[in-house]
Amino acid sequence: MSHLIIAPVVLPVLAAVLVLLAGRRQTLTRAISVVSTSGLAAVALALLIAADTGEYQVYTLGQWAAPFGIVLVLDRLSALMLLLTAVVGVCSLLYAVQGCDQQGKNFHALFQFQLMGLNGAFLTGDLFNLFVFFEVFLIASYGLLAHGGGEARLRAGIHYVVINLAGSALFLIAVSLLYGVLGTLNMADLALKVAAADIEDAALIRSAALLLLVVFALKAALFPLYFWLPDAYSSASAPVAALFSIMTKAGVYSILRVYTLVFGAEAGAAQWVAAPWLLPAALATLALGMLGALASRRLKGLIAYLTVASVGTLMAAVGLFSVDGIGAALYYMAHSTLIIAVLFLLSDLIARQRGDHRDHLERAAPVAQPVLLGVLFFAGAIGVAGLPPLSGFIGKVMVLQSATATGAVYWVWGVVLAGGLLSIISLSQAGSLLFWNTDVKAEKPPLAAPASAAAIMPVAALLAGIAALSALAQPMKRFAGDAAVQLLHPAGYIRSVLG
């Protein structure tokens, strides 16, 4: 048993404690945070290579045998999520150390706790433990959202905290209901118990399963539970919003994990219990996200709505519950997480050069570096809109292909393609207003210093990740397909955990 699996949880905790001990020493806290997060990226890469052999790695905490103790389980999906978290984490952090991290207290400690909670949620094989890790990253995210202060953040923060606390209450009800009926919380054991459950318990199990779906849909920002997201993400500071692009994916991950493993093909009365709800909700999310993007008056609001829409696209593919569909969703998830992070960081770079106009979509003096920022924005826009040659195009083609043989083909094709058109319209409106239709006679804003190379670098690195995802589409598609096969054939997972 390799101890490397626990590293993504332990490393950020250690870093957070060290950061708290380092107190106000700015360089030291930054160094600890950067070293820990880079270490996390290395560990995640090693775990990804280990997981790609196709074997499940199970880590029993405290050597308590499953299903009595808590287990961490590594498969291809978990490894992919860990790597995405680490990559987005490193880039957001490198952007934050340019100065954003000093706008409030304890940025780095909260950042590390957020990473710890996310990594734990992606690894755990226990439903109650999943709840605990959810709470860990949520409470860190409450702090991070309020980081920097200001009225807009407080207002969005209250909504965000209250809706998530209500979500946590539902999570607890669902989890304890499952425990009350089935007597276990280990996900592999739950899968066996659900399959063997009495028919009298079917209604309770189905209710608990659908309650859990509500909770995960809330975290993933699925219609009709996405209303918290646009305000929260658009008011957060740029590196925090970039990190949050992986947080909605934690909800998507939980849906993928629980509804293939516990309530999948073998689940008897609760078989594919999420399937009738996911696809319609996902398509509605996509449509409303794109309409919201079209109506946005601020660049960050536009990107927040594009986040909602990207969740819609990838949940539409998940909702098909086929190998092709889930494979396409995983590829698109990697793409959308990175591209949303790019856009949030970029929106801050642009806003800094527009004086009082910030990121409001209105006519203003030209930015100090129109060519550089314009090119980056153009690359980000064609990435998120799904135009060739970047990975957004490949991901959308995969999503569309996976829907062709199903009954939902017209709905999926219609909504995804119309959504793509709306995103192109909204992004070209925003882009031309920011870079072309500028007021050259207006006074230059006094603080329009060009962005430093160190601030451009994280954005460029994320875009390089997108380019790599496009160039290596074949191996990535193979990996996503293998991960989907693993998810849809959970017998191996159950055997590895329960021995």
Next chain:
Amino acid sequence: MELLVASAIGVLVACGVYLLLRGRTFPVVLGLTLLSYGVNVFIFVMGRLQSGAPPIIKPGAAGYADPLPQALVLTAIVIGFGMTAFVLALAVKARFALGNDHVDGVERSGPERVP
């Protein structure tokens, strides 16, 4: 006994949800607290109701109480307490930064405004 506990949970959750939908931060915090009380009792009851049964191995015991929901409810109480403290602090901060205690941060104007 079951009826009593079940209706107590129902009343707690109903009051919690009602208060959660109010417009000011303090009732909302109270609503969240009541909701988490209801949920905590619910978790506890999921280990079945019995009295006088030991939760750990004891020679000669006729039956055992399930210790796991007790551990779960402890975790839930701790997390819920921490979250309530946080949301209270946030509400107080918002009250002074925004000048009112409405959850949207803006006082509603118009005839329906309560003096």
